[in-house]
Amino acid sequence: MVFNVKDLGRSPGSMRTLEEQVSAPGDLGVALIGVQEGSPVDLELRLEAVHEGILVSGSAFVHVAGQCGRCLEPITYTLDAKVQELFYYADTEVFEGEEQEDQHRIENGTIDLEPVLRDAVVTTLPFQPVCQEDCQGLCSECGVRLMDNPDHHHEVLDPRWAALAGLTGSSDVEDAFAASTESDKREES
DSSP states (O other), X not given: OEEEOGGGTTOTTOEEEEEEXXXXXXXXXXXXXXXXXTOEEEEEEEEEEOSSEEXXXXXXXXXXXXXXXXXXXXXXXXXXXXXXXXXXXXXXXXXXXXXXXXXXXXXXXXXEOHHHHHHHHHTTSOSSOOSSTTOOOBOXXXXXXXXXXXXXXXXXXXXXXXHHHHHHTOSOHHHHHHHHHHHHHHHHO
């Protein structure tokens, strides 16, 4: 993603637009969601010469794919990542409070947009993507997607009553509880 900017020279106020489609670099995303390597990235940028260098601003449109962090369903959408970065001329000195590596430089009349694109896209992606805001995720017992089956539930039985189930010959704990309640009533009368 290296682009030639020699035509802008060092003339503050000169400007041109850049509308290109490039291939996405690798590792453009986070754990659950991102841009696939090689997928198209549509750039709509304005390149403006200023005193310190070239100001790049505009948008990068990328196709994002991943999976929901709650239910693991696939997610796809188009992202409009806003880009704004100043590329400094090679002979521009580092300003107070800024590190050399934080400044992007114009090298041999070209600028490399990959780090800028990476910063714009990755910081916009959700850390915990969801297919919809009210996604309930998966059942912790059996893994059923809860959005597909909203009435899904499991009987949670108190393990303390499990011993009573063996006394009545029943495998159901509720039956054992009912039997113990009946025997308690008989003893009281």
